[in-house]
Amino acid sequence: MLSPMLASLLPVVLLWRLSLGQYSSDQCSWKGSGLTHEGHTRDVEQVYLRCSQGSLEWLYPTGAIIVNLRPNTLSPASARLSVCIKPSADSRGTNVYLDRNGRLRLLLREQDQALGKVQCFGITEGALFIEAVPHRDISRRITAFRYELLSERLGPDALSPTAPCKPCSDAEILLAACTSDFVARGSIRTVEREAERTSVAVDISRLYRQKTQVFAPGGVRVRRWTGSINMPLQCAAKAGEGDFLFTGLVRFGEAWMGCAPRYKDFLRLYEEARQQGSNPCQVDTD
Template sequence: MLRRVLLSVFMVVLIGRGTSLQYNSDMCNWKGSGLTHESHRKDVEQVYLRCSEGSVEWLYPTGALIINLRPNTITSDSQHFTVCIKPFPGSNGANIYLEKTGELNLLVQDGDHQPHRAHCFSLNQGGLFIEATPQLDISRKITGFQYELISQRTLSDLHAISDPCRPCSDTEVLLAVCISDFVVKGSISEVKSDSDQQESIINITVDKLYRQKNKIFRPSREGHGWEGHIKTPLECGVKAGSGNFLFTGRMHFGEPRLGCAPRYRDFQRIYQEAKDKGLNPCDIITD
């Protein structure tokens, strides 16, 4: 069946038949129904999205979808972007493949979704091909996921996704201060383990707030400083301890993920040495 569906894809590309083009109004999110394919179960539908983040939700999946993702800037080279997708909890009814020149590599198998897991790939590795699996009752099936497009420069500078447990180099620390979604000075008050999601939840008491997005950190209930939490993989083995750190990171699927986190005294040394050499990529006020 898969080969037949792929053949249909290539026929669509060559002669422009057998598919409907869906352009979402906001170009970020798509929601559609496979019920329109009920009489043509081999239909392949093209979906075009032009945002840095959004979602796809396919109700009653039948046939197949081709998801065309591109950055929302005309001048950006789309090949220099990494795509991450995260299936919705309970997503089922279809297999998700990475497709390039007719070859399919299974990315997410129907019925084997792990809600905590993101699947990432470079745009030059291919595009997303979603094929509905045969079902006796499609009424209970919804295939859906969130997606993010990340500049590979940002991905290499902030390895919160690509290599989250590796300690940062001095250069990565300095870059993280400049481009992270949040930068705070603080200490770890508690670390909780979420075995289901395979994540550590790090509660932070913040002494100095340099930058943040999405109100990650809020005024402390005690009336002084700030507090909030960030996440990192459980395998990184983060433990509560004394001392101040400079916490940096980025938002990933709406959650703050830990990036570089040197001890604050080490950051002061790194920053001052770079400042003396005129090599700081940006300025920050240190104590």
């Protein structure tokens, strides 16, 4: 059920004041204060963000803001991008909707933001309409989240705890070794099932690539790394079963498992593809 504020918005969108308050923005991140709306609780601020990832922080929210998320460069592939947002643990004070040509769809309630669950949607589904929830005391209300744009190939389901677990094909394994956010050879130390994910602690003997530092150095004399990789709950994993080639995505600073063949199987696939000249890239397997 729409709030009274939103109910009045739909038939009379033009009655809102589109204001240009004093806010901090650098094309990737935005920070503002609802105190600039004081006395104008029906003001709507337009925000434009033009990066693949960034953040938003709205202090003392009043009125509403519309957040337009777009990539830096537009191309036919841009329409196939997905957007994922992750609220901070202390985010509150607003409801978040998707606004497409004046039609609003609830994405995130105020009381759900503290859970920190990632919410994803197609970039063509609309802009974010963030509406302040009326409170007598707004001094402790801050809405904050991080966002990332994902390509169609990666997809928003990569972060879903209910994402299906299916074996990667030979072609997918070879492509993952070339295009993943992280590629590492190592073993599984422990497996822990959490409330909404399976967390796999790994020991890395060779680190080919990592987009951000999800694996930390684990020794001075011997070059080894340690870290953890997330998987959907229903994915099976066991500790102490030999070496794997771990590949996957980094989302909001966390590693998520993609293809993870046994290392000996990857070597066989890689050598066969090398002889056929069909490898998508070169990997140093020595």
